[in-house]
Amino acid sequence: MEKSAWIWRVVFLAAPVAVFSILVLWPLFSSFFYSFTNWNGFNPNYKFVGFDNYAKIWTDRLFLNAIINTFVWMVAAILLPTLLGLGFALLIDSNVPGGKVFKSIFYLPICLSAVVVGQIWTWIYQPDWGLLNTLINFFLAEPLNYPWLAKPDTSLGSVIIAWSWQQTGLSMVIYLAGLTSISEELLEVCEIEGTSTWQKIRLVLVPLLTPATVVVIALSVINSLKGFDILYIMTGGGPFHSSDTLAMHMYNESFKKYMMGYGSAISVVLFLLALVIIGIYFRELRRLDEIYG
Amino acid sequence: MVDQVATLPSSREFNPWPVGIFICLLVLACLFLAPTIGVMLSSIKTTREIAEGGLWDIPTRLFLGNFVEVLANPAVHRYFLNTFLVTVPATAASIALGVLAGYVFSKLPFWGSNLLFLVLISGMFFPPQVILIPLFQFFNSLGLIDTLWPIIFIHTALGIPICTLLMRNFFATVPNSLREAAILEGANEFQVLTRVALPLSLPALAVLATLQFTWIWNDFLWPLIFTQSDEKRTIMVGIVNLKGQYSVAWGVQGALSLVASLPTLIVFLFFQRYFIKGMTMGAVKG
Structure with a gap:
């Protein structure tokens, strides 16, 4: 019996573990390996260069620029979808008629691809006939033909708004799932005690939504670290690298300049960043498990 | 569910909350849909219409040439x-x-x-x-x-x-x-x-x-x-x-x-x- 169970374990796990090891785990470790070489992507005669690539990181102004942009991108990509998602979820949860339809509308952008979202928003920011400038011109005497995506000051922020538009639906459904788990009795007690709506939100709902918030924030961080497609489509990291993130910078160094060794070093930094965040996430999850059971 | 049952028979006071929330959601939904609707509107206009009247106007007639072009x-x-x-x-x-x-x-x-x-x-x-x-x-x-x-x-x-x-x-x-x-x-x-x-x-x-x-x-x-x-x-x-x-x-x-x-x-x-x-x-x- 026990012996046959082992045979089945091996038979069942062989394919998934093999595929995952070859295509995810092994490349992960290879990245570390390549980050110590000067490989250019084609020439098999690459050399080991020790920590040169990592030393270069600290002198690469574009890397530091990308780190700063990544943090700006991450902070905004956490705050906007989380707050908007919470707001939408609270509004929809109030038994408003047509709640299901609203939920679908806010959720719809999630199933669109980054390419399509990027295109939609590129049109909104279009200087001459874009929706944003059209709306602003409605209030202005002089037409404002501001090229939102082509100015270093606004390029990153403009993409962040497009990204938030797509991600808000995800935070919203997680908050909605959290809200339905809050007991009706507790809310009835609030009703009887005569708490105001604002008090109810601030003192009861938001604290009880802490587990949902942890999940939302973790997902936002993870998704924002992966945020590449929409930047590639909307700005390509420009103008003048004003919207370069780590993922974008890594792509440019590796697949535009063919400095795969250096690109690997950047991807290792990206990996370590993700590792720290995952560590915090799992620690918080465990802490929540202890509090909420 | 409970709220609805409780408020239906007694019309003592007018509660502004549900109406306010509904209007609020309606406005937000329109804002949220605007980008997608813009793409839909553009797809049923000729290039000339877009160039003349802007992308965001409601078209006067349905033009399917863009879809024909894409699908062909x-x-x-x-x-x-x-x-x-x-x-x-x-x-x-x-x-x-x-x-x-x-x-x-x-x-x-x-x-x-x-x-x-x-x-x-x-x-x-x-x-x-x-x-x-x-x-x-x-x-x-x-x-x-x-x-x-x-x-x-x-x-x-x-x-x-x-x-x-x-x-x-x-x-x-x-x-x-x-x-x-x-x-x-x-x-x-x-x-x-x-x-x-x-x-x-x-x-x-x-x-x-x-x-x-x-x-x-x-x-x-x-x-x-x-x-x-x-x-x-x-x-x-x-x-x-x-x-x-x-x-x-x-x-x-x-x-x-x-x-x-x-x-x-x-x-x-x-x-x-x-x-x-x-x-x-x-x-x-x-």
Whole structure:
């Protein structure tokens, strides 16, 4: 019996573990390996260069620029979808008629691809006939033909708004799932005690939504670290690298300049960043498990 | 529910909250839909109409020329075919592998199986750029650059974490007594999986199929890296390339975006329930 169970374990796990090891785990470790070489992507005669690539990181102004942009991108990509998602979820949860339809509308952008979202928003920011400038011109005497995506000051922020538009639906459904788990009795007690709506939100709902918030924030961080497609489509990291993130910078160094060794070093930094965040996430999850059971 | 019953008979005081909330949501919904509606409007206008009247005006008549242009373009047919050739096998394979692994982690746990499970799950969290260069190197050495194979393999592998996670959680709800009864009747584990556990897991399979289909269909990064010739492009990389060809034909671009999103929009409309369930399940249990 026990012996046959082992045979089945091996038979069942062989394919998934093999595929995952070859295509995810092994490349992960290879990245570390390549980050110590000067490989250019084609020439098999690459050399080991020790920590040169990592030393270069600290002198690469574009890397530091990308780190700063990544943090700006991450902070905004956490705050906007989380707050908007919470707001939408609270509004929809109030038994408003047509709640299901609203939920679908806010959720719809999630199933669109980054390419399509990027295109939609590129049109909104279009200087001459874009929706944003059209709306602003409605209030202005002089037409404002501001090229939102082509100015270093606004390029990153403009993409962040497009990204938030797509991600808000995800935070919203997680908050909605959290809200339905809050007991009706507790809310009835609030009703009887005569708490105001604002008090109810601030003192009861938001604290009880802490587990949902942890999940939302973790997902936002993870998704924002992966945020590449929409930047590639909307700005390509420009103008003048004003919207370069780590993922974008890594792509440019590796697949535009063919400095795969250096690109690997950047991807290792990206990996370590993700590792720290995952560590915090799992620690918080465990802490929540202890509090909420 | 309770509120409605309580407020229906007694009309003592007018409660402004529901009306206010409804109007608030209505305005937000309009704002949220505006970008998508803009693309839809553009797709049924001629280039001239857009140039003269702006993209955002309500058109006076329906112009289907953009869709005719898109649907008659042989490149679009090829992109669609390629995307299906990637999405369908990768979706099926990742789910199959997730079912196998999930079954072991749920019904046949062993010493260290939790650790192995965590290692598999961790794949969900890493930015794909981390494994980009070694995978490029790997498939280059196999001579598979500019074929669809790397994209199929990679999506299969990257789908294993979420599929394993959801299937393990779902199989946990299948009573152990069912498995034991089947084993007593002389069934082996494979028969238990295919004849007992899987027929009970159709909702979980539907969740995974919708999630994986949408993600793989919409993916941009992997086809961008692994395909070079127009013959092998998938739809999302394809429509970016076609942008140059239709640089001022905004209407055609809009129609292209809509046509490219159609499969995922259909999946969303019909399987919305599963889609949302999958997103929240994967997230909350993560």
